[in-house]
Amino acid sequence: MSGRVLVVDDEVEMQRALRTGLGYHDFDVRAVGSGEAAIREAAGWRPDVILLDLGLPGMDGLAALRALRPHTRAAVIVVSVMPGERDKVQALDAGADDYVVKPFGTEELVARIRAVLRRQADVTAGEPVIRSGELEIDLARRHVAVGGRTVRLTPTEYELLRYLALHAGKPVSHTTLLRQVWGDYAVGDKYNTRYVVAQIRKKLGDDPANPSYVVNEPGVGYRLRTD
């Protein structure tokens, strides 16, 4: 699988390293150094994946992401040297698909790029049944099963699992889950999502310390495993 990758990073060394490294993995790579240039390239060149550094000079990465999102269907992977959880959550809520903490190795980055491209393909295919290991979520029939055995979920539990399934493999923040499942008034009460996820895990027979399906993304939210 190959694709077009737009690298947005103000460091020339980083641009050159990624052009070379991703090029060896059959990606078509272009690199720009600012948010404004990224918006131009996104519209003109139509990349499949945008690697967006959050610490850009001038228009910062988060502002660039908010400006980009309405104009591109590209998957956005946010890159940052500051592993602050708030930055990750803000980026995810602004429409990022994943985040990678600098420094990273090329192999790790390639794996993340492939994962978001695969997810994108699944979503466009409009697959009605989402699978994660033994878990099957049939969105059309609102039916959930583990290893063929039907699991009965409450409407809230189903909504939460459905939202994770629709974004399978992508970390979803607590705030997004709260807004999607309970509506705007619930935002701020992370405890709700933790409680519901605990109930879902119990019904799925999932061990939180070693989860097969719903994975905790520390400080951020939850993710439905696809690997």
Place this chain on the structure above:
Amino acid sequence: MTTRRLAPYAIAITGAIAITGAIWLVNDIGSVSGLSAFYILFVLWLGARWGRGPAVVGSVAAFLLYDFYFVPPVGTFTVRGPAELLELVVLLAVALVTSQLAASWRRAQASAEAIASDSRALYELATAMLRTQEAAAALTMVCDSALRMRGVERFAVVAISSGQAPLVAGSILAEDELNQARWSYERGQQVGLSVKDGTLVPMKMHGPGSGVGYFPLVGGVAVLKLGEPRPEASDLRMLAALIGLADLLLDRRRASVEAERARGLQASDSLKAAILSSLSHELKSPIAALRAGLTALTTPRAGLQEEHRELLTDMDRQAARLDRMVGELLALSRLEAGVDLTREPHSFADVVGGTLGQLRAEVKDRKVVLHVSDDLPLVDVDEMQVGRLIFNLVENAVEWAPADGAIEIGARAMDGSLEAWVENDGPAIPPTDLENVFDTFWTRRTAGTGLGLAICKRVVEAHGGTIRAENRRRGPRFTFTLPFAAVPAAGGAQGAQTKG
């Protein structure tokens, strides 16, 4: 001096003569009985105004003049009959009683005036002190007022604060006096004087350096030497009040020093956080470019020879190690700068699961045994910090456990807190080192940073827990405690089940 002292007596005698003359003139016009009462009035006035001596002299003079001019036989000093004698006694008694009364009244007035002037002086001093920002200058004002008093030979206040040279206001002190002051302060022991019922009580002293008294205060000592003439009672009260003022001043000084120190710390904390934040960016960006560049070339498609690829892989491993060290140093600095924890109720199992997810690559080929029940009560922790704690302990276990050995992670509910552990099958820690493993920069490996376990200890202690290392039969175990969340889960996981 002598003239002034004799003047009242002259007045007494002259007055008695004048009254006699006046009565004589009135008698000339027509006899009026009871005119001798004027003498009594005069003696009353003498007693009240001038005291006993002039009053007695005046009453004797009045009696003699009256007897000579008006008592028959006129022109002689004869005393005939008890009536005349009684007259003399009455005059003398009036003189004595009134002068006595007047004297005690004058004394009361004098002491009231002294108190009024003392409090006026204290009030003025206190207001001046409040206007003086510098505590040292205010202390000097107190000492100066004390030194202006009669009978005060020396007066000094020594301000003592830890880590600073003592500050002396007032009289200059000798070295041994300073030492004595410090001793008195440290013991809280009065030497040579005490303050009782608002007045200073000097005590008899013997031996060398005697005569100097030491009185410990909140942040220092008052040093005092009385001289001749001995101070009066009012002066001793004033001295006690001045020592009280010095006490207040030292307290104020200490409070302002503490406030200043707190301000300084706060400023340096936010400065530290800002520096750390920009430092982590500055240090990690070059490492990021290094790793991206090195790993770009290690893929076979780059077409490098095997030995060159290995060389690049080694270099990338070193760059990754550098990244780790920078990360740990920054994490430790943040913890030491006193970052605020974001504490929320968390399921410990959930935190373990999230952290193991981050360590996927490291534990992929390892046997990880979990004894962490989901039914444990929630813990009140900062998820990221506790995640780092588990991360470091598991990473340490991966490092030490043999390739086919097991890593065990367990947790159980204890009284009021969660006790969790991470154990591996690796070699035992030498018993002498069990205490040191959490020290900063202590490491068993030549390539270790010595920061991983130090971070663990800081994280646990920031949560009010404890951490210890011990050798179990299978291998080293690290055990730590975390506080339970106060609010129980809403109908959720509550059974304090233990497992493992």
